Amino acid sequence: MTSSEHEAEASDATDPVPGDQPVLLAHGYLHPGILFLRLAAALRSSVIPMVVGLFVVEGGVRWVVIGVAVFFLVMNMAYVLIRFITFRYWLTTDELVTTEGIFNRQERRIPVNRIQDLSFEQSIVRRLFGLVVVTVETAAGEGAEAKLDSLGLAPAAQLREALQYLRATGSSGRTVTAGGVAHPDPAAWSEEEVVLRVRAVDLTMRGLTDNRAGAILIFVFVLIEQAQELGVVTRAKDVVDAWVERFSQLDVAHTALVAAVALVVVVVLGWVVSIAASFLLFFGFTLTRRGEVFQRRYGLLTTRVRSLPQRKIQRVLIEQNLLRRMLRVAVVRADSAGSGANQQEEVKGGLDVVAPLTPLNTARLLVPHLLPGMDPTAVPWQRVSGKVVGRLFAEGFAGMVVVMAVGLPTIGVVALASIVLPVLMLLAGVLIYHNLGYAHADGHFAMRWGVLGRYRAFIPLRKVQAVALRASPWDRAFGLARLVVYVAGAAPTTLQHLTRSDAVRLQRELAHTAARARFVW
Amino acid sequence: MSGIDPLENSRSPDDDPAREPAPIDAASSPEVGHESAAEVDPVAGPAFSHEQLSASTPEPQERLDPKVVVYWLVSGLISWVFLGVLLGGVALFAWFKWSRFGMPVAIAVGAIAVLLLVWTLISPTLAYNRWRFSVGADLLLARYGILFIEEKAIPISRMQHIDLYRGVVERMLGLTTLIVFTAGTEGAHFRLPGLSLLRARELRDLILAARGDDVI
Structure with missing residues (x-):
């Protein structure tokens, strides 16, 4: 598709065919329901000044405060109203255009082939009003290019269909237009097929295997601390003191029992919270594909529809923490260039998740969908240098020497315990050697790591931006080096503990292959 | 795999600071690259061998301007x-x-x-003693660093745009820094300092010619 796109572009530029005008595919305005939401938001933000004005300050100041609050409320609403009245958008076969404003007329034009992603988000309130926020993202990477907040359901669907149609027919689908109306070309317009549907069982499992017990513990501590800070519960302190006293009278077995019960409560609480979070975010997760574009629909209260063009994928990760590895289930994520949102937003909204949780075998089957030509079951894994064992042992030994040198004169014989350090590091070295792996196969760079959990990353070489080789003095003492692979949409991937010669060879292979593979956004 | 390194002794590009600087053949290298690109399909074809690849982009051996x-x-x-x-x-x-x-x-x-x-x-x-670079048919290679040595390979086809930068001191000395930008946010630009203005322009033109119009 991409090459035909370029040809189409090129031919457009050189010899425009007469009568081959851009065709209007969709157009519209914001949905009136947004006015209610904006009004509610404006009222909410003016509540505090109002309350202050009415109940806190007295005399002339009161009216000034209230006046200012009312003034800002009115201005806010006027702005919202003007924006609502003047906002228009339309999509042609060439570009998406939005305009707004009366005096400062603002017009934004986004060429269709620059549009990376059209995502849809409905919070619970917007669902009540039948509204949806449409975000247009381009490869620029710095946030959304345009935000249509909010459209009605039907216009949003129309916009999506039109854009998908354009994608399916190449960037300008003018060949199949007749009488100013676009007709989908049946050959290019493939049906939407479901790739993955995540069941409730999977989401429950995701919650159960999510390591949140620790988070709950912190939460409980914070709660107690807050309660003390506020002094709300001096009685609670008495109660706690009484409990502590009672515990101190118990024997060891009983104390252990109570501790165990407390632990179980924390873990169960952690599970409940995790399962709830898992359902809230990913309820009804469905991954579908239509041609080269994937689409994810998910969410319980806030529902999201996000597309993910296959050619945009920069890296695919199959992630298993310890529990998930034992249960043979995995999370699949895909990083994409210019997904707009920042890292935090991405994690919070599950923007990069392709499968919230799925059996490992399914996860493996998913990879060739996302990265054509990459078969994760037949990767010729290679190990890193065996020198990693010696290196970690040396590090442990050095650590022991330092601890002994400092410890023996100060804390005495206890410092001898540091003799376990080299042993532990040796063990770690062996484990790392057995688990760390890499491969260069099928036009992809693959890497797996993790001693307890298991993580695999697959990077299509056509997306690689640079390959670096790094060696610290300590690395060089062991003849080792690390390889860093840069892609546009994600943090660099680092492979440590390679023999220098292997690292050089791998770097050159990856870089040359990347250089010869065509890069498309 | 573990302890055996077939290439350990045959070629070690890193620890050879005494190597003579040799300018690369700028005129002929792009064509070489295009020919070999046509021969091998990067997705379906077999992985390139180290030796095959070295033919198209020389090991980094050009030095910076001593100034x-x-x-x-x-x-x-x-x-x-x-x-x-x-x-x-x-x-x-x-x-x-x-x-x-x-x-x-x-x-x-x-x-x-x-x-x-x-x-x-x-x-x-x-x-200065560490710095080496080379621009070949499809890669920019550079090696630098004093304690922490880094060797970077940037595919020329990935370069978004190229800047020539001259600060006040650089201008007085007749030096230029070449900055290449790739896509992405982290590690998305690379600075090649200490070039004469002439060489910097040469390199820029060479890179632009090698890149062609492949990049959107």
């Missing part, structure tokens, strides 16, 4: 002067105002300032 040492020295000294004034102030203050710990603190701070000065004086030469 870059002066540039680094001057800019290093300028920033050292600022820091030195600050540290000297701290040392003097400690020496005269703090009764008990004044002298040791002043000596320590002074020692730091002197060490920084020594580093400022020797690091340009060390960096």
